[in-house]
Amino acid sequence: MIKTNVMRMLDRAKIFYETEEYQYDKDNLDGLHAAAQIKTISQEQCFKTLVARTGPRNLLVFCIPVGKELDLKAAAVAAKEKRVELIHVKELPALTGYIRGGCSPIGMKKAYPVFVDKSAEKYDKIGISGGHRGIQVILSPSALVEFVHGGVAHLTR
Numbered sequence: 001m002i003k004t005n006v007m008r009m010l011d012r013a014k015i016f017y018e019t020e021e022y023q024y025d026k027d028n029l030d031g032l033h034a035a036a037q038i039k040t041i042s043q044e045q046c047f048k049t050l051v052a053r054t055g056p057r058n059l060l061v062f063c064i065p066v067g068k069e070l071d072l073k074a075a076a077v078a079a080k081e082k083r084v085e086l087i088h089v090k091e092l093p094a095l096t097g098y099i100r101g102g103c104s105p106i107g108m109k110k111a112y113p114v115f116v117d118k119s120a121e122k123y124d125k126i127g128i129s130g131g132h133r134g135i136q137v138i139l140s141p142s143a144l145v146e147f148v149h150g151g152v153a154h155l156t157r
Contacts, residue, residue, distance in 0.1 A: 005107045006131035010139070013147060017139040018125075024101055024133040031066030034101075038127055038136055043067060046127040046136070047120065049103045051096060051112070054081040059095060061105050061114040063128060063144075068117070068156035078115050078153035104129040104137070105148055114150035116141060121152065 001021055010017050022037035035046035047063045050070055054060065060079050062070055076084040089100050096108040105114045105128060120126050120141035127136040128144065145152055 001135065002132065004131040004135060006104045006129075006137055009107055010137070010147070015139060015143050015147060017137050017143075019130060020127070020136045020138060021134055022136065034136070035066045035127070038138075041123075041125060041127050041138055044119070045123050045125065047117070049105050049129055050086060051092060051103070052084045052086050054079065054084055059087070059110075059112045060084065061108070061112045061148075062117075062155055063105050063114065063120070064117040064156050065119060070155060071157040074153065074155050074157070075115070078151060078155060079113065098129075098131065099133070102129055102131060102133040102135075104131040105144070105150070106137075107131055111149075114145075114148040115155060116145055116150055116152050117155040118152050119156070120144075 020038050022034050031048040035043040046066045048066045050062045052060050072084050093099055125138050126141045127138045130137040
């Protein structure tokens with residue numbers, strides 16, 4: 001397994017994590033496809049990373065369970081903004097340094113505000129992208145929130 005920037009950053013911060021590899025399918029980048037292959041945690045514990053904007057230069061990051069959809073109104077409330085809209089997937093590499101299917105809330109080009117869905121608090125550990133397609137990093141949700149200086153809120157419908 002390759003060592004990603006996400007792993008290096010967690011190592012430097014002395015945050016415990018586990019990794020798990022999965023086979024990604026370029027024709028099926030759905031998070032459920034990846035989550036079904038992760039053996040150490042349930043699908044409900046696998047979270048995807050979505051990037052949204054509140055204005056031309058104002059970006060936000062949301063981590064929600066892979067089987068759920070982001071509630072844009074709840075996201076706006078959590079971020080104390082009037083409106084939130086998801087960015088187009090083509091914008092992802094330029095804005096974050098990541099590609100679809102490998103986007104992690106850790107290690108983006110800039111430190112954007114991060115919000116994690118409240119459901120994460122039900123679990124001892126959750127999975128997020130390791131910053132590369134085919135790699136999940138499994139860690140404590142509280143460690144993730146603390147590391148990214150994030151917030152926790154109800155974000156899904």
